[in-house]
Amino acid sequence: MYIKLNENKKKFLISVIVNTFCVIYSNFSFYGFSVMQDIKMNSLFNAKFVVSNVVDIVPVPPKLKILNWEIILLPIIKQIFFISEIEVNSILLISKMKNATNGTLHTDRATTALKNIISQDDRFSIVTSDQLNKAYVALGLLWEDNLESCVTAISLGRYLGAKYLLYSIVKGDIKHPILELQLILVKTGEIIWLFKDVI
Structure with a gap:
C-alpha cells in the first residue's frame, strides 16, 4: 500500500x-x-x-646463630694454659675467627671473647690492634682479608715477631657448627695444639 x-x-x-x-x-x-x-x-x-x-x-634471610662465646670458649682456651711447651711472655697473634658455615655468626664477638679470655693469663703478650693496623699498611694488605686466611695470618705473625698464632674457624651446618682452634708455631707453621668439636 x-x-x-x-x-x-x-x-x-x-x-x-x-x-x-x-x-x-x-x-x-x-x-x-x-x-x-x-x-x-x-x-x-x-x-x-x-x-x-x-x-x-x-627471599629467605640467612640463618643466624647466636652463641654465648665467653661460656663456650673459656673451658677450651684453658687447655692452652696447661701446655708445658709454651714460652712465658711470648707474643701471640689472635686471628679473626672465620665463618665457613652455611649461616651467619657474630665472629667479631667470638674474636673479642678469645682476646679477653687469653689476656687474663700473663704467659702471652697479645698483638694489639694498633700493631696489627701498622702491619696491614706495611704489607699492603686490605681489611677485607680479615686475617681469615691462615697463610695471611702466619705472614702477619712473622712480620710482627709473634711466636704463636691462634687460628680459629667455624664450619659445617649452622644448626650444629663445628669449631676448630689451632695454636700454630709461627716460625715453622707447626700446629702444637688443636681443638675441634661441635658447639
Missing part, C-alpha cells in the same frame, strides 16, 4: 528516523565503550594482581 505524504510529513518522518538512529548509535557506543573499559580495567587489575604476587615474594 502506498501512502502519499506531503513535503512537511516527509521531513518530519525523516527527522524522527535520523534521531532514533542517533540515539541507538549513541547508546551502543556508550555501552560498548563501558564494556571495553571494563575489559581493560579487569585486565589491568589481573595484571596488577600477578605483578603484586611476584613482588610479594620475599
